[in-house]
Amino acid sequence: MRHHEIDQYARQSPLCNFDPRVKIASTVIFTISVALLREITPLIISLLFLLLIVIASRVPLIHIVKSYAIAFPFAVFASLTMWYSSGPEEATAMFLRITDSVLALIILVSTTPFFEFLKALRWFKVPAIIISLLLFTYRFIFVFIDELERMKLAREARGFNGGKSLLNVEALRTIAYTAGMILVRSHNRANNIYSALLSRGYTGEVRTLSRLRIRPRDAIFAAAFIGMSLMSLFIQAGVIIWTL
Numbered sequence: 001m002r003h004h005e006i007d008q009y010a011r012q013s014p015l016c017n018f019d020p021r022v023k024i025a026s027t028v029i030f031t032i033s034v035a036l037l038r039e040i041t042p043l044i045i046s047l048l049f050l051l052l053i054v055i056a057s058r059v060p061l062i063h064i065v066k067s068y069a070i071a072f073p074f075a076v077f078a079s080l081t082m083w084y085s086s087g088p089e090e091a092t093a094m095f096l097r098i099t100d101s102v103l104a105l106i107i108l109v110s111t112t113p114f115f116e117f118l119k120a121l122r123w124f125k126v127p128a129i130i131i132s133l134l135l136f137t138y139r140f141i142f143v144f145i146d147e148l149e150r151m152k153l154a155r156e157a158r159g160f161n162g163g164k165s166l167l168n169v170e171a172l173r174t175i176a177y178t179a180g181m182i183l184v185r186s187h188n189r190a191n192n193i194y195s196a197l198l199s200r201g202y203t204g205e206v207r208t209l210s211r212l213r214i215r216p217r218d219a220i221f222a223a224a225f226i227g228m229s230l231m232s233l234f235i236q237a238g239v240i241i242w243t244l
Helices: 020-036 040-057 061-086 088-110 114-123 128-157 169-199 216-237
Strands: none
Touching: 020 040, 020 088, 020 114, 020 216, 040 088, 040 216, 061 088, 088 114, 114 128, 128 169
């Protein structure tokens, strides 16, 4: 089964070859600056900057939209809450803050291969146990999905006809059996995967063929994000006058 992996287009992006440590640090600085913004103008400017990065990354727009769609309901809920408590302007600013932050993180993980991302986190002294949890949690999501699809195919091959109400006893029994079998079969596959990793020398550390090395282009990337962050803060502080 083909999955919607967050890094499936990373190798095709021109931003893939940038140092992941620089991308992580730049994204964190940018996200922190966005969290400090309260005015709509710098938030819109930050959003336009991110859209330019999306175009430069050459990641398909549909992939960005699908990834953002997961966070969209939370952004709407937070904005509606702010609307009732503080008014439409604060609600719009809240929505833009969440959108800018989420979009920056999507760009980061969509242009960075997953193992390179974990390797960079390890360089930042993130504990190995957390790296392992991130790795296995992310990968085992697809194990669960595969097992769910296999169970669905097996039911259909035996003439199972769904569509009954959840209040139906047979429907509840089927859901319970399916959930139990998915957990058992996924656990068995997870053990096989872990044994395969151990047989290949896995010790908890992420190792890749490429070496982390900062180049001049990475300095340009960092300067763009840090410069955008400072400019947004200066616009809000009134140091730079910018009106839309």
